[in-house]
Amino acid sequence: MNAPTYNFAYLDEQTKRMIRRAILKAIAIPGYQVPFASREMPMPYGWGTGGVQVTAAILGPDDVLKVIDQGSDDTTNAISIRKFFGKTAGVATTTSTTDATVIQTRHRIPEASLHAGQVLVYQVPIPEPLRFLEPRETETRRMHALAEYGLMHVKLYEDIARFGHIATAYAYPVKVNARYVMDPSPTPKFDNPKLDNCAALQLFGAGREKRIYAIPPYTTVVSLDFEDHPFTRYRFNAPCALCGADNSYLDEIVTDDKGGRMFVCSDTDFCEQRQAAGHHGTESAAPHKEKAHV
Amino acid sequence: MSELSSLDNDQPLLVAEGLAKNYGRLPACRDVSFALYPGEVLAIVGESGSGKSTLLQLLSAQLAPSAGRVSYRMRDGVLRDLAELGEAERRFLFRTDWGFVHQDPAQGLRMGVSAGANVGERLMAVGWNHYGRIRDTASTWLDRVEIDVGRIDDAPKTYSGGMRQRLQIARNLVTEPRLVFMDEPTGGLDVSVQARLLDLMRNLVSELGLAAIVVTHDLAVARLLSHRVMVMKGGRVIETGLTDQVLDDPREPYTQLLVSSILPP
């Protein structure tokens, strides 16, 4: 092998210390976006550079790493990041949610409930929940500092005015520990309740935007809403075509060019575990409507 | 009537003492002192560069004075030096007890957000959390400023200039402020649109018993809206008094020039 020898988990130790300091601060102030000196990573922005740096900073030799992209362990992004750490840190990898100690994720929270001691690392494209309403960073920082969050409700108001209900389906804003409003990254709002009072530590890394934020274990996380339009989560109103689960988040998969499609669990590990336990779906044509799932 | 009771109130709402602002060596505003009472409308008139916009920014705590101070009577009745307010308090004041009507509505509105949300934002900022009630209140205010309630879900970027300005007023008044700052509120509007806006503002100010400080270079605006006028030149207040007194019996050469420059209607 003539490959260069990397420091453990690719980043140099000084950088990791810098990132860990940011992580500790983020844990100390739940939901607050801590700036950090994001490094260039050997992958393009948008492919999880923030999440990868956070993972690199917290990974130890004994950790077991799982990487998912939209719930799936076997997409390009998930595989390449898993291989990246397999190569640069030599850590064990797994696809099992329960066995993993560190789970890096893009756009999903696993269906299986997380346990104490686990760390869930989110890849975040745009950490600022107020960004699309207030383009000035100086102003959004001030709004966070003074807890001026009327603007966040403006967004939800607009949804209801336009669509009759809160149509925001992902990156649904939450209030962490009754203080900071936070963007949970583009996870479907189906996953929002899992953020609340979670046993695992949740870390969020935005590489391009150079921000890290966190939800410590067992922190109260509330999805924003109106009294007369309370938060509800949605899923396709169908059982999984493969495992028959009727409480998991589903992906719609187009199967041919005649309009054929099927709905399957987006969490591949969850789906496979169920199938191994003898559950089966019907692969019947799924309904086309979304349904409130409480 | 609210106007009656508020005009008889003996406690000033806002007090300016020896206000001055220098930009480097250039004095933009010099030694301005006055008291504004609840329900009173004060016009600040003068030409471009006379220091009236600087004064408005000093009074509304958007600019720190080089000397002097501005005090405001908070809703609890205590007169507080604005410079001593924390930023959170100052911003809260700005969102609730004060309004600020900009000459350019794009500065005072969120142009891409619906009219209803523009009006509702201040309510949501003070904790209103019921969509239906926010929308009802927004509808009421659109109606009060003569905007068709059917346009509630349209963004102000689809509105005409006059409508935008009326929307800006509704957005400011929804929290029932006691003091509204207006910077050339009719500037850039057609004459017929101006007349309608002025009439609307006049009625709202008197119905709500609002105090207002209006910066304008248009003496007709001052005459129609204000009780009292301050004439500024070179950063100083050169003449002040009842609006009709200053406009009908101007004393200072500059004020006489301003008054004589108005074309007869």
Added chain:
Amino acid sequence: MTAMIELANAEKTFTMHLQGGVELPVVRGVSFHADPGECVVLSGPSGAGKSSILKMIFGNYRCDSGRIGIRHHGKVVDLATAEPRQVLSIRRSTIGYVSQFLRAVPRVATIDVVAEPLIVNGVAREEARERAGKLLRRLNIPERLWTLPPSTFSGGEQQRVNIARGFISDLPILLLDEPTASLDAANRAVVVELIAEKKTKGVAMVAIVHDDEIRHLIADRIVDVTSFAAAA
């Protein structure tokens, strides 16, 4: 003093800065009074300063020296030195002014133009409108015009709307600047009646009237303004 208005050596000069600072003396040594229930008519040729004196009593023109005592809420206030707030308070609850011309507010209906002084003083809108309607009817303004803004009216009609607006309130002092100019005989008679009614209610009035006949009918006392003429 029991007088509602008492002027002592009031003086007014215009300085015309745009004409090289020319001093234009208007009146000096103006001294007279008006008691409750009395109508004092100012007489003198045009340009003698009659209107200026009325405007000084109303606080519209500033008084350079001397004193303009006004009985306001039972106390005498010197209008020559009063704060703007005091002047506004006096105008709202003590002094009414009927000018020669209506300064019409665009878009406001005639009935509301007339009712406004009452509403500002706390009278309910319905009652104020009812009283406004009565007065407009007396002054022969047809009911179909009441909902229109007066800016569209003829000169005579506007003048009558102006009179209605001036006479509707229950203020203890009224200043009348040619209230009957441009009115026909019938409407002049109505104005004379209105003035007589004000007298019985104890209102002190100062008026300028050019029509000799009307002056005879309303004046309790005539003050010749020529004696106040300031030498140029």
